[in-house]
Amino acid sequence: EAGVVQSPRYKIIEKKQPVAFWCNPISGHNTLYWYLQNLGQGPELLIRYENEEAVDDSQLPKDRFSAERLKGVDSTLKIQPAELGDSAVYLCASSRGGVRTGELFFGEGSRLTVL
């Protein structure tokens, strides 16, 4: 079974430029998460999807961040415009039914560097 796939693994951009990250969850996993992980910190939830519906986006900075999960499968996280403080690792995770029924499976992350 293929795991959670994220791309790109690494991205370097200049501030004020846009950037997008893509996530392909494990087949059949209806719950998808985007987490932000700063250096030396634990992951912080940005947004959670149940199928194609965003059920928790309270921590997503909506002035510059947006996300979508069309057809309830793949998901894209976008930042426009990027700021220096956005440099971090963006982790995608998926699960079958969320924390109540099982574990979250994480991708390897997309490391963003904003210059």
Added chain:
Amino acid sequence: AQSVTQLGSHVSVSEGALVLLRCNYSSSVPPYLFWYVQYPNQGLQLLLKYTSAATLVKGINGFEAEFKKSETSFHLTKPSAHMSDAAEYFCAVGNQGGKLIFGQGTELSVKP
């Protein structure tokens, strides 16, 4: 609101020694508790989980954790450390609503 506190951002042990990583949680409802491990430049991998069954939970790679409600703790242990255990360890608490909150992490170093 739920929260997780990991005591000690860095723990160093000798190979073969006991590993003890501490985690305390705050939750107004029965929690789901997890320990994840993260190796450099990789995503997080589940070590073990507590979901209101047995209070002593066994995980992969010889790790185990004990849920102590009276102490609101879920400490992670391993009797004998291996060099390959060197990594970042995260404790996390989840609730019925499906939200998973992570602690700040503890970096484990294993000395030969």
